[in-house]
Amino acid sequence: MNILLTLVSPLSLVNETLLRVGRAIGAVAIALMVLAILVQVFFRYILNNALPWPDEAARFCMMWMTGLMAPTAFRRGGFVAIDMLLYSLPRTIAGVINLILLSLSFIVLVVAVQIGWGEVTGFGGRFTTASLYVPLSFDFTQWLRVPRSWMMASLLVGVILLLSVNIELILRTLVKLFGGEDRLPIIEAASIGGSE
Amino acid sequence: MLIWFLPLFLIFLLVGLPVFFGLLAAPGILLFLNGQEKDITLLYRNVYNGMDSFPLMAIPFFMLAGELMNKGGITIRLVEFAQALMGHLRGGLAHVNVLSSMLFAGLSGSAVADTSALGSMLIPAMEKQGYSRKFAAAITAASSVIGPIIPPSGIMIIYAYVMGESVAALFLAGIVPGIMVGLGLMLMVKFMADKYDFPVASRKYTWPERGQASLKAFFPLMTPVIILGGILVGVFTPTEAAAVAVAYALIIGFFVLRTLTLKDIPDILTRAGLTSSVVMLLVGAAMAFKTVVSLSHAPEQLAQFILSLSENPLILLFLINILLFVVGMFLDAGPAIIILGPILGPIFISLGVDPIHFAIIMSVNLTVGLATPPMGLVLFVASAVSGERVEAIARAILPFLAVEVVVIFLITYIPAISMTIPRLTGFAN
Amino acid sequence: ADYKLRATANSNENDEDYDGLVVFKNYVEAASNGAIEVELFIGTQLCSNGAECLQGVADGTVDIYISTSGGASGIFPYVQVLDLPYLMADDRIAEQVLSGDFTRTMRDMALEDSGDAIRLMTIGNTGGWRNFANTKRRVAEPADMEGLKIRTVVADLPQELVKAMGASPTPIPWPELFTSFQTGVVEGSKNGITDIMGMKFPDAGLQYLTLDGHAYMGALWWMSNETFMEMPEDMRRVVVDGFYALQQATFASPKRKSIQAYEDFVAGGGDLYVPTPEQKEAFKVSAAPVYDWFKANVTRGDVIFEALTTAVAEAEVEVNAARAADLN
Numbered sequence: 001m002n003i004l005l006t007l008v009s010p011l012s013l014v015n016e017t018l019l020r021v022g023r024a025i026g027a028v029a030i031a032l033m034v035l036a037i038l039v040q041v042f043f044r045y046i047l048n049n050a051l052p053w054p055d056e057a058a059r060f061c062m063m064w065m066t067g068l069m070a071p072t073a074f075r076r077g078g079f080v081a082i083d084m085l086l087y088s089l090p091r092t093i094a095g096v097i098n099l100i101l102l103s104l105s106f107i108v109l110v111v112a113v114q115i116g117w118g119e120v121t122g123f124g125g126r127f128t129t130a131s132l133y134v135p136l137s138f139d140f141t142q143w144l145r146v147p148r149s150w151m152m153a154s155l156l157v158g159v160i161l162l163l164s165v166n167i168e169l170i171l172r173t174l175v176k177l178f179g180g181e182d183r184l185p186i187i188e189a190a191s192i193g194g195s196e
Numbered sequence: 197m198l199i200w201f202l203p204l205f206l207i208f209l210l211v212g213l214p215v216f217f218g219l220l221a222a223p224g225i226l227l228f229l230n231g232q233e234k235d236i237t238l239l240y241r242n243v244y245n246g247m248d249s250f251p252l253m254a255i256p257f258f259m260l261a262g263e264l265m266n267k268g269g270i271t272i273r274l275v276e277f278a279q280a281l282m283g284h285l286r287g288g289l290a291h292v293n294v295l296s297s298m299l300f301a302g303l304s305g306s307a308v309a310d311t312s313a314l315g316s317m318l319i320p321a322m323e324k325q326g327y328s329r330k331f332a333a334a335i336t337a338a339s340s341v342i343g344p345i346i347p348p349s350g351i352m353i354i355y356a357y358v359m360g361e362s363v364a365a366l367f368l369a370g371i372v373p374g375i376m377v378g379l380g381l382m383l384m385v386k387f388m389a390d391k392y393d394f395p396v397a398s399r400k401y402t403w404p405e406r407g408q409a410s411l412k413a414f415f416p417l418m419t420p421v422i423i424l425g426g427i428l429v430g431v432f433t434p435t436e437a438a439a440v441a442v443a444y445a446l447i448i449g450f451f452v453l454r455t456l457t458l459k460d461i462p463d464i465l466t467r468a469g470l471t472s473s474v475v476m477l478l479v480g481a482a483m484a485f486k487t488v489v490s491l492s493h494a495p496e497q498l499a500q501f502i503l504s505l506s507e508n509p510l511i512l513l514f515l516i517n518i519l520l521f522v523v524g525m526f527l528d529a530g531p532a533i534i535i536l537g538p539i540l541g542p543i544f545i546s547l548g549v550d551p552i553h554f555a556i557i558m559s560v561n562l563t564v565g566l567a568t569p570p571m572g573l574v575l576f577v578a579s580a581v582s583g584e585r586v587e588a589i590a591r592a593i594l595p596f597l598a599v600e601v602v603v604i605f606l607i608t609y610i611p612a613i614s615m616t617i618p619r620l621t622g623f624a625n
Numbered sequence: 626a627d628y629k630l631r632a633t634a635n636s637n638e639n640d641e642d643y644d645g646l647v648v649f650k651n652y653v654e655a656a657s658n659g660a661i662e663v664e665l666f667i668g669t670q671l672c673s674n675g676a677e678c679l680q681g682v683a684d685g686t687v688d689i690y691i692s693t694s695g696g697a698s699g700i701f702p703y704v705q706v707l708d709l710p711y712l713m714a715d716d717r718i719a720e721q722v723l724s725g726d727f728t729r730t731m732r733d734m735a736l737e738d739s740g741d742a743i744r745l746m747t748i749g750n751t752g753g754w755r756n757f758a759n760t761k762r763r764v765a766e767p768a769d770m771e772g773l774k775i776r777t778v779v780a781d782l783p784q785e786l787v788k789a790m791g792a793s794p795t796p797i798p799w800p801e802l803f804t805s806f807q808t809g810v811v812e813g814s815k816n817g818i819t820d821i822m823g824m825k826f827p828d829a830g831l832q833y834l835t836l837d838g839h840a841y842m843g844a845l846w847w848m849s850n851e852t853f854m855e856m857p858e859d860m861r862r863v864v865v866d867g868f869y870a871l872q873q874a875t876f877a878s879p880k881r882k883s884i885q886a887y888e889d890f891v892a893g894g895g896d897l898y899v900p901t902p903e904q905k906e907a908f909k910v911s912a913a914p915v916y917d918w919f920k921a922n923v924t925r926g927d928v929i930f931e932a933l934t935t936a937v938a939e940a941e942v943e944v945n946a947a948r949a950a951d952l953n
């Protein structure tokens with residue numbers, strides 16, 4: 001168990017740090033989404049001149065918000081699940097089942113990371129976005145059309161972070177099974193949420 | 197062969213695998229066993245594509261608006277306004293609870309937000325007046341389902357997205373059903389108040405006092421007017437309306453009520469982002485799931501099965517009511533809509549049920565499911581807010597659920613309840 | 626079946642894409658004696674837009690896919706040449722052009738750009754011709770377009786065109802378009818008549834239609850090159866002939882469908898206006914800046930522009946010769 005604990009603590013710290021950065025960027029992203037759409041409403045309704053980019057720029061931010069923030073929710077136990085059975089079973093059995101479930105999600109995420117990498121670096125990533133450009137030079141004379149891969153990377157980063165969290169959760173469940181729960185670094189609890 | 201992913205998914209779900217992973221693991225495993233490894237890529241791709249959508253953006257926006265309004269002290273003004281109108285009645289605070297939920301529903305698209313915002317304020321207040329804690333929690337939970345029925349509504353945004361309907365039409369169709377649920381609950385409160393001699397909350401307010409309270413609640417109460425008015429008059433699309441609601445909440449929070457500070461903002465953004473990111477992933481995974489539903493030709497087989505039960509839409513609708521009610525007991529409304537909408541919707545539309553009407557039947561039915569035991573999201577929130585056990589709330593809520601079931605049947609069999617407003621405004625045929 | 630082809634179209638079963646696919650499926654399955662099976666997925670069940678579906682074609686999760694030029698422009702920007710206004714005069718010219726080497730030129734370019742992954746099989750039609758329609762007034766000449774908010778997809782070329790006409794391009798997602806007309810978020814669009822009637826846009830106030838026919842609504846039929854090339858030559862021949870039958874079906878279907886659509890439009894009180902040759906010439910003049918924009922800004926735009934204009938010139942000669950021969 002000591003080996004497990006020495007593995008959990010640094011991984012926990014790494015995840016904690018990465019996810020804090022993720023949350024910060026995600027918070028900025030959601031603010032930018034609002035801003036982009038408000039700019040669109042203003043230009044179209046007040047100036048009668050709709051802009052091509054706000055829709056796509058806002059979606060760009062939304063995808064990154066999701067990729068960077070969902071792992072925090074996963075780590076804090078905020079993913080929707082029917083946990084009735086797990087609560088009604090004895091601790092040890094529940095722990096074993098939980099371990100099996102986490103291994104299943106581990107496999108899902110490993111496959112997702114592999115496919116995600118292929119998607120971002122493959123053919124689909126070579127499409128361009130329809131309306132997003134970034135300046136290539138400081139005098140704004142050269143512009144690069146943003147490739148779709150920049151946007152697709154959001155989900156790849158998301159599943160990589162989810163995988164890292166998943167590994168931590170597996171280790172934590174093992175530690176709990178061996179009775180070392182009180183020695184684990186604490187994770188903040190999720191608030192209940194959903195589209196409902 | 198491939199169709200076995202449906203029972204496998206159900207097993208995963210019941211054992212406790214998070215819905216997101218279940219939606220991917222079950223079809224993924226079956227595709228693999230079926231020798232269709234290539235199609236697993238399709239699964240991943242549709243998670244991404246399912247999320248990459250403009251209409252869905254309304255969900256984080258309305259969440260953000262809700263967070264801002266709550267933090268900005270808007271909730272308390274709504275409650276005070278409700279109290280000025282109904283506090284003097286027998287069972288006053290129970291009525292206030294229901295009315296506040298109806299008012300809150302016009303600002304927020306979420307029953308969870310409703311329960312936690314109003315519950316944390318009203319449950320202790322009701323207890324102080326002598327209501328039992330479980331009753332207070334139960335009426336809070338029961339009335340909070342109005343949140344996603346009266347627009348705006350996260351559930352209806354998801355339904356519209358998945359089924360290709362107009363968000364605006366669904367919003368408009370939800371107004372009357374939402375009010376009916378509220379009035380129905382008030383009738384039940386009145387009945388119980390007379391029977392059990394509930395306390396009144398306050399003396400009767402004078403009309404000038406009521407005017408004062410409504411003035412204080414004026415700016416928050418303008419939110420639904422701006423959202424719906426803006427959509428109806430054509431200033432903006434529903435997604436844009438959601439962004440405008442955020443801006444409006446910021447303006448009242450900072451400049452009118454002056455209850456927000458810049459310090460609050462990062463936390464509010466983070467909370468809204470965290471909740472919506474989970475919903476987004478879920479929608480994405482459900483769209484991927486839907487792809488495999490198509491590949492397996494499950495809808496055709498299910499449609500055949502359903503039509504073999506009966507060809508009378510009225511009987512089938514009754515069966516669907518029951519099915520949805522049972523599903524709602526175990527699954528949250530969002531995931532349930534994404535999974536079942538594409539399977540059930542086309543069958544009923546082909547039987548002549550209006551798509552908007554069916555959307556409302558499904559949304560209201562599953563929303564009420566949020567307050568049904570054993571797996572009711574708002575029951576859990578009400579339990580967390582009140583400190584009362586879920587089982588106790590679940591028993592106390594039964595009379596209110598009975599009212600809501602009656603409303604569901606009325607909505608199902610009288611299309612005019614939901615269709616009149618969208619028809620009059622030209623948003624439905 | 627030895628070969629299973631998975632074909633998808635993001636439209637619905639009332640669309641000419643579906644007509645084409647039914648003809649294709651029927652021909653290929655019969656002519657291959659059942660060796661090839663075609664499975665149809667209509668709608669967004671497998672993928673929901675050009676980028677997603679073409680990605681599927683590239684990796685073989687989708688074998689056959691029909692995109693509009695807008696849908697493929699994210700990876701093959703030059704296909705937008707079909708959206709250039711007023712280059713092809715009528716159906717007869719367009720069909721002649723698209724049946725010839727122009728399509729092969731475009732196929733080679735796309736194969737090159739996709740690393741031999743995506744093969745353009747044929748170009749048919751989806752919805753006839755694009756026309757300007759609006760909720761405000763009759764548009765008889767370019768000046769009438771001034772200030773109208775016209776819905777376009779998020780792509781450069783249609784936006785440039787709308788701007789060139791003095792109108793204001795407004796990107797609105799297709800499912801939001803009905804309510805956007807109704808509420809005045811946008812005041813016009815550029816679509817074919819079958820789409821306009823299929824979506825019941827006149828009910829939302831879209832009552833003024835000008836038959837300027839500014840662009841042929843080309844339907845690009847793509848196939849996974851790997852799937853195709855892995856078939857033996859006799860099967861490939863069946864597939865190629867199947868696409869020929871499909872092309873013919875999609876040429877014919879919109880013509881048949883639009884009759885009822887136009888009748889319904891007028892019966893519903895719609896104002897249908899056919900511009901005079903002079904007015905049409907004026908539209909063409911206002912649109913002219915778009916050609917230069919296309920050649921200067923779109924990757925390999927000059928090459929494809931040249932290919933199309935050459936093909937059109939040849940087609941005009943051939944069609945005129947054929948017509949002359951038939952007249953007497």
Ligand code: NA
Nearest residue numbers: 301304343348
């Ligand atoms: Na609401």
Ligand code: NA
Nearest residue numbers: 293297336339
């Ligand atoms: Na309530």
